[in-house]
Amino acid sequence: MTDYSKIQLKLPHLFFFTCASATALIALFFVGFLVYTALPVFQSQGIINFITGTEWNYSKEVYGIGTFIYGTALVTIVTLFIAVPLSLFTAIFLAEYASENVARKVRPMIELLVGIPSVIYGIFGLYVLENIYQDYVNHFLSSTLGFLPLFENVNPNTGSGVLLASTVLSIMILPTVTAISEDSLRSVSRHYREASFAMGATHWETIRRVVLPVASKGILAAITLGTMRAMGETMAIVMLLGTSQRMPSSLLETGYAMTSKILTDIGFYVADEGPRSALFGIAVVLFAIEMVFVGIARSLGGRK
Amino acid sequence: MSFKLTECMMSKKKFNSRNVTCMIFEGISYVAATITVLILILIIGKIAIEAIPSLTPYFLLTPESKTKGFGGGIANAVVGTFLIATISTMLATPFAVGTAIYLKKYSKDGFLVRSFSFMIDVLAGTPSIVLGIFGLMFLVFYTGFFTGGFSLMTGSIALSILILPVIERAAEEALDTVPSDIEEASYALGANKWETISKVTIPYALSGIITGIILSAGRAAGESAVVILTAGYSQFLPEFKVASSEKLVFGIKVYPFQDLVGTLPINIYHAYQFPNLVSPSEGFAAAFVLIVIVMVINVVTRLIVWRHRIG
Amino acid sequence: MFKKIFNDEAGVSPIVATLVLVVVAIAGAAAVGTILGSFSGDVSEQASAGDAAGSASMELVIAGSSTVQPVSELLAEAYMDKNPGVKVTVQGGGSGAGITGAKMGYVDIGAASKDVDTVNDYPELQKFTIGGSGVVVIVNDNSGGLTGAVVTAANLSDIYTAANGDGTAGLTVTGGYLTESAAATNYTIFDRADKSGTEETFAKFITGGAEKSIDAIASGVDGGEGNQGVLEKVQDTPDSLGFVDYGFADGASGVTILNLEHDGTSYDVNGDGDTIILETLQGTQDYPLKRPLNYLTNGNPSSLQKSFIDFALSPGSKDIYHETGYYAAVEFM
Numbered sequence: 001m002t003d004y005s006k007i008q009l010k011l012p013h014l015f016f017f018t019c020a021s022a023t024a025l026i027a028l029f030f031v032g033f034l035v036y037t038a039l040p041v042f043q044s045q046g047i048i049n050f051i052t053g054t055e056w057n058y059s060k061e062v063y064g065i066g067t068f069i070y071g072t073a074l075v076t077i078v079t080l081f082i083a084v085p086l087s088l089f090t091a092i093f094l095a096e097y098a099s100e101n102v103a104r105k106v107r108p109m110i111e112l113l114v115g116i117p118s119v120i121y122g123i124f125g126l127y128v129l130e131n132i133y134q135d136y137v138n139h140f141l142s143s144t145l146g147f148l149p150l151f152e153n154v155n156p157n158t159g160s161g162v163l164l165a166s167t168v169l170s171i172m173i174l175p176t177v178t179a180i181s182e183d184s185l186r187s188v189s190r191h192y193r194e195a196s197f198a199m200g201a202t203h204w205e206t207i208r209r210v211v212l213p214v215a216s217k218g219i220l221a222a223i224t225l226g227t228m229r230a231m232g233e234t235m236a237i238v239m240l241l242g243t244s245q246r247m248p249s250s251l252l253e254t255g256y257a258m259t260s261k262i263l264t265d266i267g268f269y270v271a272d273e274g275p276r277s278a279l280f281g282i283a284v285v286l287f288a289i290e291m292v293f294v295g296i297a298r299s300l301g302g303r304k
Numbered sequence: 305m306s307f308k309l310t311e312c313m314m315s316k317k318k319f320n321s322r323n324v325t326c327m328i329f330e331g332i333s334y335v336a337a338t339i340t341v342l343i344l345i346l347i348i349g350k351i352a353i354e355a356i357p358s359l360t361p362y363f364l365l366t367p368e369s370k371t372k373g374f375g376g377g378i379a380n381a382v383v384g385t386f387l388i389a390t391i392s393t394m395l396a397t398p399f400a401v402g403t404a405i406y407l408k409k410y411s412k413d414g415f416l417v418r419s420f421s422f423m424i425d426v427l428a429g430t431p432s433i434v435l436g437i438f439g440l441m442f443l444v445f446y447t448g449f450f451t452g453g454f455s456l457m458t459g460s461i462a463l464s465i466l467i468l469p470v471i472e473r474a475a476e477e478a479l480d481t482v483p484s485d486i487e488e489a490s491y492a493l494g495a496n497k498w499e500t501i502s503k504v505t506i507p508y509a510l511s512g513i514i515t516g517i518i519l520s521a522g523r524a525a526g527e528s529a530v531v532i533l534t535a536g537y538s539q540f541l542p543e544f545k546v547a548s549s550e551k552l553v554f555g556i557k558v559y560p561f562q563d564l565v566g567t568l569p570i571n572i573y574h575a576y577q578f579p580n581l582v583s584p585s586e587g588f589a590a591a592f593v594l595i596v597i598v599m600v601i602n603v604v605t606r607l608i609v610w611r612h613r614i615g
Numbered sequence: 616m617f618k619k620i621f622n623d624e625a626g627v628s629p630i631v632a633t634l635v636l637v638v639v640a641i642a643g644a645a646a647v648g649t650i651l652g653s654f655s656g657d658v659s660e661q662a663s664a665g666d667a668a669g670s671a672s673m674e675l676v677i678a679g680s681s682t683v684q685p686v687s688e689l690l691a692e693a694y695m696d697k698n699p700g701v702k703v704t705v706q707g708g709g710s711g712a713g714i715t716g717a718k719m720g721y722v723d724i725g726a727a728s729k730d731v732d733t734v735n736d737y738p739e740l741q742k743f744t745i746g747g748s749g750v751v752v753i754v755n756d757n758s759g760g761l762t763g764a765v766v767t768a769a770n771l772s773d774i775y776t777a778a779n780g781d782g783t784a785g786l787t788v789t790g791g792y793l794t795e796s797a798a799a800t801n802y803t804i805f806d807r808a809d810k811s812g813t814e815e816t817f818a819k820f821i822t823g824g825a826e827k828s829i830d831a832i833a834s835g836v837d838g839g840e841g842n843q844g845v846l847e848k849v850q851d852t853p854d855s856l857g858f859v860d861y862g863f864a865d866g867a868s869g870v871t872i873l874n875l876e877h878d879g880t881s882y883d884v885n886g887d888g889d890t891i892i893l894e895t896l897q898g899t900q901d902y903p904l905k906r907p908l909n910y911l912t913n914g915n916p917s918s919l920q921k922s923f924i925d926f927a928l929s930p931g932s933k934d935i936y937h938e939t940g941y942y943a944a945v946e947f948m
Binding site for chain 2 (some may be wrong): 008009011012013015016017018019020022023024026027028030033034037085086087088089090092093094096097098106108109110111112113115116117118119120121122123124126127128171174178202203204205207208225228231232233234235239259262263266270276279280283286287290291293294295297298
C-alpha cells in the first residue's frame with residue numbers, strides 16, 4: 001500500500017471521529033454548563049434539602065422542589081394510567097386483529113399525532129377541553145366518585161388540574177407508546193403463536209400468555225419512553241395543570257410541575273443569581289431523573 | 305399479519321368462558337383503536353373549525369408588523385418557522401450523521417463508546433425547557449456577542465442540539481438495515497473501507513437517513529419552549545442584508561441570522577399569554593397552519609420511503 | 616383520495632399535491648414579499664437617514680417584561696409610522712431578561728415591570744419610567760356578602776395565608792373590613808401564574824416588604840397568566856378574589872374593586888380609582904400599591920434610543936397606555 005492510499009484510508013476515519021467528538025463535547029458542555037449554573041443552589045441548600053424541601057421562597061432564599069417533583073410525578077402517573085391501556089390495546093389491535101389493509105390506514109394517522117407540536121395540544125386543552133372538563137367531566141366524576149378524596153372537586157370553577165393535564169399528555173404520548181409496542185408485538189416469532197394455537201388456545205389466550213410476555217420488554221421500554229416525554233413536557237403543562245404550589249390530593253385539583261416552574265419564573269429572575277441557580281437546579285434534577293429512565297429503557301430495549 | 309386463523313367464534317364452540325373472554329378483549333382492542341383514531345379526527349377537526357374564521361389570505365400573507373398590535377397576521381412566523389427548521393436541521397445533520405457512521409462503522413465496542421451512546425440517548429430525552437434555559441443563559445447572554453442575543457442563530461443552534469440525537473439515532477437505525485452481505489461483497493471486490501462506506505453503505509441507508517432528517521425538521525418547526533427562550537419573537541419578516549453594528553463581532557450584523565425571528569409556536573403561545581389581544585381563533589389558525597406544515601413534512605418523508613421501496 | 620394520503624404506500628395523490636402547492640405558494644409569496652420589503656426598507660432608510668442622525672443602527676430591539684410588551688408594541692407601531700426607516704422589534708421574555716439583555720447590550724431597551732435599583736444593583740443601567748399603575752384587589756362577589764368591604768394589608772395577609780392550603784378562604788365583612796373567617800362563605804383566591812412586578816408589588820405590600828412573591832405565604836393559590844389572565848379567572852369564578860393593575864379592573868364586568876385602607880387613610884379606589892392612582896403616581900396621594908413600568912438602557916441612550924424613549928414619554932402617546940391598561944409617565948411626571 002502506498003502512503004497516499006493509507007492517508008486516504010485514515011482521512012475518513014479521522015473525519016468521522018471528529019464529528020463524534022464534537023457531538024460528545026457539545027453534550028458534555030451542555031451538562032457541565034447546567035450543573036455549573038445550578039451549583040450555588042446545591043451548595044446553599046444541600047442536595048437532599050433541595051429535593052425534599054417543600055418551601056420555595058425567593059425572599060428567604062429557601063428553595064425546595066418537593067412540591068414540583070410531586071406535581072410532575074402525579075401527572076405522569078395519571079397520564080400512564082390513561083395512556084397505557086389505550087395504547088396497548090391499540091397496538092394489540094394493529095398487530096393482532098386488524099387486517100393489513102386497515103392497519104396500513106390507521107398507523108399513519110397515529111403517526112400524525114406524533115407530529116402535532118405540544119403547544120397546539122396546550123391551546124387545544126385550554127380552549128376546548130377545559131370547558132368540557134369544568135362543566136361535565138369533573139362534575140360527573142365528583143358526583144359519582146366524590147366520596148373518594150381522589151375525585152373531590154376542589155375548584156369547581158375551573159377545568160384545569162391534574163386530570164386535564166394528564167388527559168392531554170396521554171394523547172401526546174399515545175402514538176409513541178403504541179408504535180413501539182406494536183413493533184415489539186410484531187417481532188414475536190409466529191412459531192410461538194402457532195404452537196399456542198396448536199395447543200387449542202383461543203386468540204386472546206395466545207396474546208395474553210404467549211405474545212405479551214415475549215414482547216413485554218419492548219412494551220416496557222415503550223412505556224418508559226412515554227414517561228420521559230410526559231415528564232419533560234412544558235407548554236401544555238403550564239397551560240393546563242395550573243400554577244398553585246401545593247401537593248394536589250385530588251385529581252381535579254391544580255398543581256405545579258417542575259418544567260412549568262422553570263418556564264414561569266426564568267424570565268423574571270434570570271438577572272438574579274440565586275433564583276436563577278435554583279431554577280437551573282430544577283433542570284438538573286429533571287435531567288438526572290431523565291438519565292435514570294434512559295438507563296431503564298436501554299436495559300429493557302437491549303441496546304448495547 | 306400473514307395469518308388470521310382465529311376469530312374467537314371460529315373455533316366453533318359454544319359460548320364458554322374462554323371464548324367470551326376472547327371476544328371481550330377483541331372488542332376492547334377494537335374500541336381502543338377506534339378511540340385513538342377518533343381523538344385524532346376530533347383534534348384536527350376542532351382546530352380546523354376554530355381556525356376557519358381567522359384563516360384568510362390576508363392573515364396568512366401579512367406579517368404582524370403590518371397590523372395593529374398583536375395578532376392579525378402570521379406571514380413573518382411562517383417564513384421564520386421555515387428558516388429556523390431548515391437552518392437547525394442543516395446545522396445538526398453533519399454532526400449527527402458523522403457520529404452515527406463513526407459509532408456504527410469505525411468505533412470499537414468499549415466503555416467509552418457505550419457511555420457515549422448512552423449520553424446520546426440522554427440528550428435525546430432532554431426536556432426542551434432544560435435546553436431552553438441553557439440556550440437563554442449560554443447562547444443569548446454569554447455568547448451574544450457572536451450570536452446576536454435573541455436571534456435566529458441562537459434559536460437554530462439550540463434547536464440543532466435538540467434534534468441532533470434524533471437524527472443520529474435515525475441514521476444509526478438506517479445503517480443497521482444495510483445487509484452485511486453487500487458490504488462484504490464490496491470488500492471482496494477489493495474496495496477499501498471508505499470506498500465501501502461511501503459507495504455501498506451510505507447509498508443503501510440514504511433514504512432512511514433522509515427520512516430521519518426531514519422528520520426532525522418537523523420537530524424543530526413545532527418546538528416552542530426552546531424557541532421562546534432563544535429566538536425570541538419578531539413581528540417583522542426576516543430581512544436579508546448586512547448592516548453595521550458596534551455591538552456584535554466584526555462590527556456587522558448579518559440578517560437574518562443575528563436578528564430576532566418570529567415562529568408559529570410563539571404565535572400560538574401569544575393566544576394563551578395575551579388573551580385580550582390575540583383571539584383564540586387566531587391561535588387556532590396559527591396552529592392549523594403549523595399542523596399543515598408538519599403534515600406536509602410527514603408526507604414528503606412518506607414519499608421518500610415509498611420511492612425507495614419501489615426503486 | 617382519502618385512502619391514498621393515509622396509505623403507507625401512497626404515491627402523489629391530488630390532495631397531497633394540492634397541500635404541497637398551497638404551502639409552497641405561501642412560502643413563495645412570503646419570500647417575495649420579504650425581498651421586496653427589504654428593498655423598500657433600504658430606500659426609505661436612506662431617505663430618512665437624517666432623522667436620527669448619529670446613530671449607527673436604524674433599529675431598536677425592545678425586550679423584557681410581558682406586562683410592558685403590549686405597550687411597547689403599540690408605541691413601536693406609532694413610532695414607526697412617524698419615523699419610516701426605523702425598525703422597532705418588540706419581544707417578551709420577562710423583566711429579568713430585559714434587565715440582563717440591557718446590561719449585556721443585546722437588547723437596546725430592556726423593559727421591566729418592577730422597580731430596578733440602578734444605583735446599587737445595576738449601576739451600568741439607566742432607568743426611564745415610562746408609565747405606571749396601581750394594583751387593586753378585585754372580587755367576584757357572587758353571593759353578595761362583601762358589599763362595601765374595605766381591606767387592609769393585614770386583612771389580605773390573613774386571607775392569602777388562609778388560602779395557603781387549598782387555594783380558598785372564607786371571607787366575611789367584620790366592622791366594615793373584609794376579614795377571613797373559616798365559617799364564612801368560601802372564596803377562591805388567585806394570584807399571578809407568571810412572576811411579575813404586579814405580584815411583587817402586591818406581595819411586598821401585604822407582607823410589609825418581607826416577601827417578593829405570593830408563593831412565600833400562599834403557595835397553594837392558583838394563578839392566571841398576566842393581568843388579563845387573573846381578571847378572567849376572577850370573572851369566571853363565582854366568589855373569588857384576586858389582584859390586577861387598575862386599568863384591567865376598571866370597567867370590567869363581573870368584578871368589584873375593593874377599597875383599601877392603609878396607615879389610617881382610606882382609598883376609595885372603587886369609586887375614584889382613576890384620580891387616586893394618578894395622584895399617587897404624581898406624588899400627591901399615597902396609595903400603597905403603585906408600580907412603575909420602566910425602560911432600561913445600557914449607559915446613556917443613543918440618539919435613536921433617546922428618540923424612542925422621548926416618544927414614549929410624549930403627551931401624544933398617552934392613549935396607548937390607557938388602551939393597554941396603564942398610565943403614561945407624562946401624566947404624573
